[in-house]
Amino acid sequence: MLKVTENQEVNFSEEMLAQFGEIVSHYPEGREKSALLPIMHLVQKEYGWMSVNAMDKIAEYLNLQSIEVYEVATFYTMFHLSPKGKYVLDICRTGPCCLVGAEKIMEHIEKTLGVKEGEVTEDGLFSWRGVECIAACGFGPVLQIGPEYTFYENLTVEKVDQLIAELRKKEQEK
Amino acid sequence: MSRKLLYEHINVPGIETFEVYRQKGGYRAVEKALSSMSPEDVLEEVKASGLRGRGGAGFPTGMKWSFLAKPEGVPRHLVCNADESEPGTFKDRHLMTFIPHLLIEGMIISSFALGAKDSYIYVRGEMMPQIRILEKAIAEAKEAGFLGENILGKGYDLEIHVSPGAGAYICGEETALLESLEGKRGNPRIKPPFPAVSGLYNRPTVVNNVETISATVPIINDGGEEYAKVGEGRSTGTKLISACGNLKKPGVYEIEMGLSVEEFIYSDEYCGGIARGKQLKAVVAGGSSVPILPANLITTTANGEKRLMTYESLAEGGFETGTMLGSGGFIAFDEDQCIVRNTLNFARFYAHESCGQCSPCREGTFWLDKVLYDIEYGKGSQSDIDLLVNIAHNIEGNTICPLGDAAAWPVASAVRHFREEFEWHISHPEEAQTRNFGVGPYADPLVSTVTE
Ligand SMILES: Cc1cc2nc3c(=O)[nH]c(=O)nc-3n(C[C@H](O)[C@H](O)[C@H](O)COP(=O)(O)O)c2cc1C
Ligand code: SF4
Numbered sequence: 332m333l334k335v336t337e338n339q340e341v342n343f344s345e346e347m348l349a350q351f352g353e354i355v356s357h358y359p360e361g362r363e364k365s366a367l368l369p370i371m372h373l374v375q376k377e378y379g380w381m382s383v384n385a386m387d388k389i390a391e392y393l394n395l396q397s398i399e400v401y402e403v404a405t406f407y408t409m410f411h412l413s414p415k416g417k418y419v420l421d422i423c424r425t426g427p428c429c430l431v432g433a434e435k436i437m438e439h440i441e442k443t444l445g446v447k448e449g450e451v452t453e454d455g456l457f458s459w460r461g462v463e464c465i466a467a468c469g470f471g472p473v474l475q476i477g478p479e480y481t482f483y484e485n486l487t488v489e490k491v492d493q494l495i496a497e498l499r500k501k502e503q504e505k
Numbered sequence: 506m507s508r509k510l511l512y513e514h515i516n517v518p519g520i521e522t523f524e525v526y527r528q529k530g531g532y533r534a535v536e537k538a539l540s541s542m543s544p545e546d547v548l549e550e551v552k553a554s555g556l557r558g559r560g561g562a563g564f565p566t567g568m569k570w571s572f573l574a575k576p577e578g579v580p581r582h583l584v585c586n587a588d589e590s591e592p593g594t595f596k597d598r599h600l601m602t603f604i605p606h607l608l609i610e611g612m613i614i615s616s617f618a619l620g621a622k623d624s625y626i627y628v629r630g631e632m633m634p635q636i637r638i639l640e641k642a643i644a645e646a647k648e649a650g651f652l653g654e655n656i657l658g659k660g661y662d663l664e665i666h667v668s669p670g671a672g673a674y675i676c677g678e679e680t681a682l683l684e685s686l687e688g689k690r691g692n693p694r695i696k697p698p699f700p701a702v703s704g705l706y707n708r709p710t711v712v713n714n715v716e717t718i719s720a721t722v723p724i725i726n727d728g729g730e731e732y733a734k735v736g737e738g739r740s741t742g743t744k745l746i747s748a749c750g751n752l753k754k755p756g757v758y759e760i761e762m763g764l765s766v767e768e769f770i771y772s773d774e775y776c777g778g779i780a781r782g783k784q785l786k787a788v789v790a791g792g793s794s795v796p797i798l799p800a801n802l803i804t805t806t807a808n809g810e811k812r813l814m815t816y817e818s819l820a821e822g823g824f825e826t827g828t829m830l831g832s833g834g835f836i837a838f839d840e841d842q843c844i845v846r847n848t849l850n851f852a853r854f855y856a857h858e859s860c861g862q863c864s865p866c867r868e869g870t871f872w873l874d875k876v877l878y879d880i881e882y883g884k885g886s887q888s889d890i891d892l893l894v895n896i897a898h899n900i901e902g903n904t905i906c907p908l909g910d911a912a913a914w915p916v917a918s919a920v921r922h923f924r925e926e927f928e929w930h931i932s933h934p935e936e937a938q939t940r941n942f943g944v945g946p947y948a949d950p951l952v953s954t955v956t957e
Contacts, residue, residue, distance in 0.1 A: 357666040367688035368671050406690040407671035409630045425592045426850045427749045427836050463854055464592040465631050469755035480633040
């Protein structure tokens, strides 16, 4: 179960630090800041969201001011600034998906999960939100689930039910 | 069947692997360029091809490359724009998923032409699966000696790096993309200086779309002149069109430029007509940013000529009665769709995606969203319609980057062509909550549809 805390203990493992180092190596010397977004993705994958501690640690690692990380975290929609469910369902809410029924899918998800956009289900497993176009317009309605951002296309109410049931089952079997 | 220059082998099983791609003639263009051509020769072929940027603006690629500054001792960069976020556009994701080596091959040729030794592919963060696919393709190409040091023993070194975004439409704008690639917020830069002079890390940089870069592969294989024979007039070659909305067969199609819009919509080779036997009401032909056209103006121009899928023909009639090819995001609306609701949706999108740097865009997109919301939900007044036009007019041309225009055009064009529908919404606030306006007087029903 995901623990909902205001802040969290953050210690980057050796393995994570090795991954960070690999990322930094893609950019020229003195331009390590370029590694910020990919490193933030890795950290969010590990901890589920961007806590202040996590951002401060990233700043320390890249030799940046903390504010340089905060301002990036608040600009980009993929970074979660509060704890979210283990599975965040990002449902496309933009024009082309709405032409083929995205609004109904969103209503259904809200009803099924019983939480409002951005909130977390009691068991800590799910959150959902509407996101802008995710470049899959021909296969709408679509949703994606982080941290790997797997796409689920041509959604129907039945497919959504099945998906949620499968994820629940997977967690129970753990 | 029309000629396929990018997608000839798209249906070959395993084409996403290096092995199969190579068997089908892949990386021949790299061999040709590196062993028998100079960077200037490659540039000349691209110029001769007439290739125009596939990211939306349609700027001639050869010309863009020739602007690249080449100061002594300063590294230059090629950056591939794989941020694809324009509503209606999903071709780059498709290409990278199914034939990633085409992009990698194009990156090598283009980097060679520009003298870049470190090139970047900036992929929107949501496309994690595509990032993995590209990383694998790069590793395979490197393993085979097409990347890294001294490629094919010809003395050219190149590394390609994949860098993720994190969810922001504005990062598709090239200078915002560069900011983002430098690890910052995606605020577009004031131009000049242009990226060709001062781009990534203040170094000379070319930013090109995924499809543009991929198109250099057939251009080098067959020669620029051959490429220019495909297409129509100044719209040379083929174009990937991502078709969506209420179509029988939505998807990504490679078309020869010059195909008629009518054939694209109705023939079985392409979209196969409107889904569920409905009637076409409107089309957004080039991604959400371009003007929406009613059905009668999309298949024929105001002069009664057949409209073609080319930069010129789609723009015929200017903003009064034309639109743009843009990024090739083709969105079809059937008779059941509500133009007011869709315009509100797009306005909300732009308000959400404005980076907030310029007040006309930041405030204007917010107001467009708010006024349209009132109209859609039965709280509008007739004067709101002119207010929309006025706000759109005040944004247009008054901002740092073209997102402002992109937000203004869809609203201005919707009001221009569908004014009765807006008026009806306002005069029938309750009825408009329960039913749609319908197809209205806009759609000239096609008497016969094209069949194969
Ligand atoms: C708001 C905005 C969003 C854009 N999004 C994209 C995009 O997602 N992909 C793209 O290739 N170009 C996009 N562009 C266009 C780029 O700024 C740039 O013109 C393009 O990448 C150049 O490549 P090309 O010459 O190969 O078309 C966008 C422009 C604006 C103003
Ligand atoms: S036009 Fe809009 S998106 Fe572009 S720089 Fe100005 S505020 Fe930002």
